[in-house]
Amino acid sequence: MIQDIFPSKLNNEYKNQEVKDEDYVLVFDENGKLYVGEDSGKMLLTTKNDVKTDKVIYLFSIDDENYFLCNEYVEINKEGFSYYTIRELRDRYSGKDIMAIFTAYHLWKWYADNVYCGKCAGKLEIDNKERALRCSCGNVIYPRINPAVIVGVIKGDSILITRYNRGYAHNALVAGFTEIGETLEETVKREVMEETGIEIKNIRYYKSQPWGMAQDILVGFYCEADGDCEINMDKDELKYAEWVKREDVVLQPNDLSLTNEMMKMFKEGKI
Template sequence: MLEIGTNTHPSPHNDARYILIAKQKVLTLDKHFLFSLSDFHPSSDMRSVFIGQYEGIDIFVCRFPHPPKGFTENGLRDMLFDSNEQEFDLLSRAHQLATWDADHQFCGRCGTPLIKKHEKEHAKLCQQCNIRHYPRISPCIIVSVRKGNELLLARSFVMPEGRYSNIAGFVEAGENLEQAVQREIFEEVGIKVKNIRYQGSQPWSFPHQLMVGFFAEYESGEITPAPDEIAEAGWWRYDDLPNTPNPTSISGQLILTHADIIANESA
């Protein structure tokens, strides 16, 4: 289990392990993604961030502008869909913190370079105006919608053909989570829902979301995919589902849990 509540943030050292990222890709050797310092050559343009402890070992994420020779580049999304729970936690947190470090090199208030990090928490300190810059977290909703013995599944244009998932979207300013569920579903597939129920949450590193999962029930309307968002959408029987995300992801968890509920009711 990844422990993130450590009291101090150490500097890179020989006993630690490292996750390497270059150009938004995770670097691997023989499908392994945790390395010792001796496995690669740190460079002057490498950026590192402490992410926590895993099995008592300090874990850092290192970002390179260009991948070192010999490593294989892997898309984060594919790795997350194929990972177990422990690997998911490591990779997701590593990518979020590496993104924060890369995107917050200057103070957003006064423009001063951010070169000082807090010793006990993930924060960068502006030495000019004293503001602290923390990692950004963007709340999103993701929802599994039920209509009788069927579940609503959709495929966005960025997903491969044949793979389906739930409706998801960002929460807007001044909006609560349930309002975001209703709005996103109506905007993306043109239906209304009711009986919205919270199910769970999961960090999602594309690049800094917190996915908040819900169940909902169909109320009215006909499926009309948003032309700029949804490639296709439809209702699928709980016992005849298409290819869906790995249950390590909250999307897969919502779909399988909802299908099991329907199966138990039908037994």
Template sequence: MIQDLDFHCYHNEYTHAQPENGDFILSFRSREILGAIRDGLLTFPTWETLSGSQNLSPSACIYLFSIDEQRYFLLFDYEAEEFADFTYQDISIFRSMQPKEQCFGLVTGFHLYNWYKGRRFCGTCGHKLIHDEKERMMYCPQCQSTEYPKISPAVIVAVTNGNKILMSKYAGRNAKRYALIAGFTEIGETLEETVKREVMEEVGLKVKNIRYYKSQPWGLSGSLLAGFVCDLDGEDTITLDENELAVAQWFEREEIPYDDYDVSLTREMMIQFKKGLL
């Protein structure tokens, strides 16, 4: 999966720093990232190349994290101009690019970009928030309210019925990829209760024998995904929630239309089931 960085090390400790030569600068425009593709490899502008092409101050950048010794900064409240080979491209490019550690940096940076973008003003008193210098936190100097990065718990559910697994496609997204049942945990719910509720709401089925599989941070939705496997409990007739799903159907192991692993927890669970390992 995308967070599996092999021998690379992700450091998410916050430090109050300014960019230097060699540091990557992530510049987002809605759901696009400023980057370049060279021989199938994704790269981002460094501080010296970006600041050399446009009039930028180091104070326009927020330190995000490091992977090994490579530091990542967010260019915030400023839309960089495209230059040389660096153009704005849809963030979904991370699914097919290498190296994996930079794709992980893109997705995680996007999570923080969305959080910073939505934390300009205090939700309690309306005053402008300021950046804390000791930890990753936005602070209100008026009422002392604090805001930390938002992480939403959600579940990915592999519903199985003997040699079959339930696969679906989302409604209203022109989705080409099959997915598993998924949804966010509500207030007062356990993850296991979320599994039961989401399956019932989306396909009208009951489940039992809920088992935890694995988790994954997923910056596209600002969530922490928890993967679960469960067995069908009773009838297998699907009652589709057409507001959520375009299609849902049972697949035999051998019919699953994927053979390779992917960056996502969803795809890994599908392949594990296809191989008889789930």
């Protein structure tokens, strides 16, 4: 999965530190596209030497490499570099580079969406001790993380495979966001019922995954179908929902997602 970068390690503790010439300084445009290049199939990122601004924010480090965010829109023209969406980069690269840009995008989105205070409309300031934005009125804003579930619904030797109406086009599982006042297990039951009309039982936790592209923390569960297993698909949400035998499960084109790992575990008879 995207976070599986061992032996490398993401260190996401906030630090108030100066940027050095060799540190990565990531440049996003106003639409969230990242400025990157490529050399022999490897993704290249901009450094402080490439980005002529002092308005940068420390994001995190991976091993001994520091990543900063360019905190203003700058004109930059580097040969072989261009702006790409995170989804485009997801389909081209893997390893710690993808983990880095997903996490960076998550933080860029938070900073970009929180320029002014929601209480008094004052300008928010970056805290120098923790990952927070502060207003003179006393309001403090912390990074947004959206909890969501991924659900592998099993019926004997089959699993419930879905495809979304919009966005990602490959095979997926039932998924959805947790609502206010709801447990994760209640989210699992509700989302399966809403999307497919299936009653479930024996809900059990599998794994979790950060998914910065949507500012999510994904929580994976398996469960069994209960009673009538006839699918009543929500056509506004899905274009496909079917019971699929283990040997017929078609996996996603890369191994970055929790969804793909859960489908793979079932396909290989490990669940």
